[in-house]
Amino acid sequence: MNDTFLKACRGEAVDHTPVWLMRQAGRYLPEYHAVRKNYTFLEMCKTPEAAAEVTIQPIDILGVDAAILFSDILVPLEKMGAPLEFQEARGPVFLEPIRSRAAVDKLVIPDPEADLGYVMDTIRILRKELTGRVPLIGFSGAPFTLATYLIEGGSSKNYFQTKKMMYTDPQLYADLLNKITDCTIEYLKAQAAAGAQALQIFDSWAGVLAPRDFAEFAIGYVKRIIAALKESGVTVPIIYFANNGATLLPQSLESGADVLGLDWRININDAVKVVGSRVSLQGNMDPIALLLPEEKMEERIANILNQAKGARGHIFNLGHGIVPEIPPAKAKFFVETVHRLSRKG
């Protein structure tokens, strides 16, 4: 197996910098649309054969060094008892936002195999189909990010309802976050048991918090997840990605993650100054920079590789998910260029 990705997560020597793309199984690929047209988005998450098929597409098409499970961070919340819809115009919508004691108390901790078996089945299919190729990354949302969707009822402009609960009813907020945390621990344990070879925790909205609020209201839950996973014997690398989290790095470092993901707003060499050799780093080209002419993209990739030289390990990635408008040939050039420029003479 090409285990370059796993080695870089652990800070071991590699013969090239591994690379994958957030949302690499996604709408920029015509092959994805060919499968997707037969299902709604949620149906596809819940159909293991289809989810596995699109998971593998970028391995074949782009030559990336890791596969990431096709799913969505919100699917476990549905099974906590929060009805979820994906609407064309608004994106994910929770029809009954969770803002009261009664609503929090009603949430349940799902049994991953019984309630979210389609995710574990997808992982099992993928491990069979990927054998000898690349490692498979499982994932979840981070509790703060998941909570924002439940509390706001969907995406949000300024996270007013979430912060209102944090600031005015911290006990209710903590109870909600602890339930989500318990759910996430079981969910990620089950993914590892089913065969996930690394786990990424996406904190997509962490960057809306002041450092002191991130410390008080967000990172502790991530730390508890990672500690519980390690205590339960999960040994796969764990990646924590706090999007827009440049000022949150010192605290992210205390999460216990093996790898920290970086968005494009921070120079990797500045991140290395904060994290030293305690973790590996993943990132971080601006996803829209995939539009750059080849020569300029190459220069940008070289610059990031160079910045990352001081890191314990480096997994190349975008700073956020690839967007639907990117021509696949550009993504392919990106992957090839990372490989070519980083390969040791």
Add this chain to the structure above:
Amino acid sequence: MNDTFLKACRGEAVDHTPVWLMRQAGRYLPEYHAVRKNYTFLEMCKTPEAAAEVTIQPIDILGVDAAILFSDILVPLEKMGAPLEFQEARGPVFLEPIRSRAAVDKLVIPDPEADLGYVMDTIRILRKELTGRVPLIGFSGAPFTLATYLIEGGSSKNYFQTKKMMYTDPQLYADLLNKITDCTIEYLKAQAAAGAQALQIFDSWAGVLAPRDFAEFAIGYVKRIIAALKESGVTVPIIYFANNGATLLPQSLESGADVLGLDWRININDAVKVVGSRVSLQGNMDPIALLLPEEKMEERIANILNQAKGARGHIFNLGHGIVPEIPPAKAKFFVETVHRLSRKG
């Protein structure tokens, strides 16, 4: 006049920390709604008596140390030739996004007194009405932020079109930005001539740029504006606010601004480490933290005051605009608490 704000901008000694709130003339105030109900948003910007009236409201109601002109960063763009609408659901919309050579070439540089006289008239009215009270801040958008609205046609999720132009047609991008820059120089000069006693440049979306792109595609235009203002004899303090710009501070420092605004994502003491005593700092409580119970808000204000002790000067503010859901009494408590805690012996 209470010139505490101006002194803090210049780094001079003050007997209390001055404070104002971004969007302090806004929808959280019933008194604002009482005026606003007679106009559309754009009409109100263009009616000097009404704009002046709401500008003064927070001075009376909250006791802030500065007034900021009621207007919108987008109004000069309309006079560059880009028809603008404020739609209830979408916010500001430019009906014909600027994405081609022809569209850029068609834009004109407005004459501020002839084309935007209502802004200068508002300033002149305000200077009369404010005499002996607090200084008046004028403002504009920064060229990058203004360009995103023109290119995207409104607000945006990932600034795809803007970055596409930056990355694939840098000459067209530069020509557009230079036109916006020329317009902004004249606009701010006219505001100062009409009586604005400080000028703030809002770079609301700078934080979507990687540091290298901010250097190449954004900060240079701000620098050119500030240099042109100073060369033309404008001596009022200039504040540059790059929202979500923690990693952009070293470059923001080179803008020539007297004050840098900070959003809530960065601890002020960390900002001081970057800027030293070269500029004053403005900010930076999370706007939603105005919901905190009084005791906790007081602790948070004390913490920010304490962090800012190393700064050359400090103007207290929120890290972004106050939102409509905040009770005015909370905003009043915020202002009073900043004054009380910062007042010397």
